[in-house]
Amino acid sequence: MNAPRPLSPHLGVYKFMYTMSLSILHRITGLAATIGFLALVWWLMALATGPDAYARAMQLVGTPLAKLLLVGFTFSFVYHFCNGIRHLVWDTGRGLERAQARRSGAFVIVTAVLLTALVVWLGCRALAVVP
Amino acid sequence: MSLRTPLGRVLGKGAAGDGVGHWWLQRVTAVALIPLTAWFAISLLGKQLQSYDAMRGWLGQPWVAVFAALLVVTIAWHSKLGVQVVVEDYVHGKGSKTALLLLSLFVHIAAAAAALFAILRMALV
Numbered sequence: 620m621n622a623p624r625p626l627s628p629h630l631g632v633y634k635f636m637y638t639m640s641l642s643i644l645h646r647i648t649g650l651a652a653t654i655g656f657l658a659l660v661w662w663l664m665a666l667a668t669g670p671d672a673y674a675r676a677m678q679l680v681g682t683p684l685a686k687l688l689l690v691g692f693t694f695s696f697v698y699h700f701c702n703g704i705r706h707l708v709w710d711t712g713r714g715l716e717r718a719q720a721r722r723s724g725a726f727v728i729v730t731a732v733l734l735t736a737l738v739v740w741l742g743c744r745a746l747a748v749v750p
Numbered sequence: 751m752s753l754r755t756p757l758g759r760v761l762g763k764g765a766a767g768d769g770v771g772h773w774w775l776q777r778v779t780a781v782a783l784i785p786l787t788a789w790f791a792i793s794l795l796g797k798q799l800q801s802y803d804a805m806r807g808w809l810g811q812p813w814v815a816v817f818a819a820l821l822v823v824t825i826a827w828h829s830k831l832g833v834q835v836v837v838e839d840y841v842h843g844k845g846s847k848t849a850l851l852l853l854s855l856f857v858h859i860a861a862a863a864a865a866l867f868a869i870l871r872m873a874l875v
Contacts, residue, residue, distance in 0.1 A: 646836055653829045657857075660822070660865045666809065667868035670802045677800055700787065703780055710777060741795040748798045 641724045645702045651695035658692070681746075693738050698731040772831060779828035786821040806872060815873035819866055826862035830855060 633639075665676035679685055705723050708714050714723055752759070763769040793814075798804045808814060833854045841847045 646832075649829075649832045650836060653833055656822075656825050656829055657861055659825075660861045660868075663809075663822075663865050663868040666802070666805055667871045673802045673805070696787070700784070704784065707777065707780060738791065738795065745795050745797060745799045749800045 636721070638720055638724045641702065641727065645699060645706070648695040648699040648702075651692060652699050655692035655696060658688075689742070690735070690739055693742070694731065694735045697734045697738065698727070701727045701731050701734070772834070776828065776831045776835075779824050779831070782820075782824050783828055786817065786824060789817065790821055809869065809872045812873065815869050818869050822865035822869070823862055826858045826865075830858040833858075 630639075662676060662680075665672045680689070705714070705727055708723075709720075714720060761769070793808070797808055809818060834851060837847060837850045837854065841850055
């Protein structure tokens with residue numbers, strides 16, 4: 620079965636369009652959102668354990684690395700959310716023309732960046748108040 | 751003339767042998783997650799996250815606990831289906847593929863169990 624066989628054209632034969640990176644980004648942000656979900660579960664467990672465990676968890680959340688990760692998870696989730704809606708619209712058979720798909724792709728990127736900025740700003744405010 | 755057996759046609763499972771169940775459930779959980787995640791994110795952003803009492807008081811409310819439970823179960827389900835597609839597409843060794851799929855399944859079930867336990871504890875204790 621290892622004889623060289625003719626291969627059907629794969630990704631490399633197509634001219635690059637940004638919609639291609641949006642497509643793979645949907646998977647990457649999906650995987651990142653899975654890690655984010657595990658972080659959410661860890662946070663819920665800390666909250667359920669008690670005040671000391673929650674204080675320790677929030678101390679960890681306050682470190683620069685954790686903040687950077689949180690911004691990354693936020694963008695991942697927001698992008699996956701917006702692009703997921705784009706996929707659901709495609710599933711109804713709408714918006715599949717090339718020009719439409721490019722336009723909705725650009726719209727998703729702009730929306731995701733703006734929403735990320737908004738959530739990060741609101742998140743900073745929600746984290747800033749120390750009781 | 752179709753070469754498919756009548757039984758195969760009725761079962762509707764196609765060449766891969768498990769039909770459209772995976773594809774459909776991924777869409778069903780995706781649709782459910784639109785309101786659930788939006789509600790959770792918006793609510794969370796309006797809370798004093800550093801305050802244990804405020805967070806505990808919020809998640810301890812009956813309806814909040816119910817929807818938080820629905821949220822974590824639906825996320826775990828949707829995430830399990832998504833990771834499965836990625837593993838099936840990019841991991842080609844039979845052993846490593848099976849091992850990764852099992853690992854992903856166990857991690858997702860454990861995560862859902864832990865999250866449900868945490869939410870129930872906050873709502874009931």
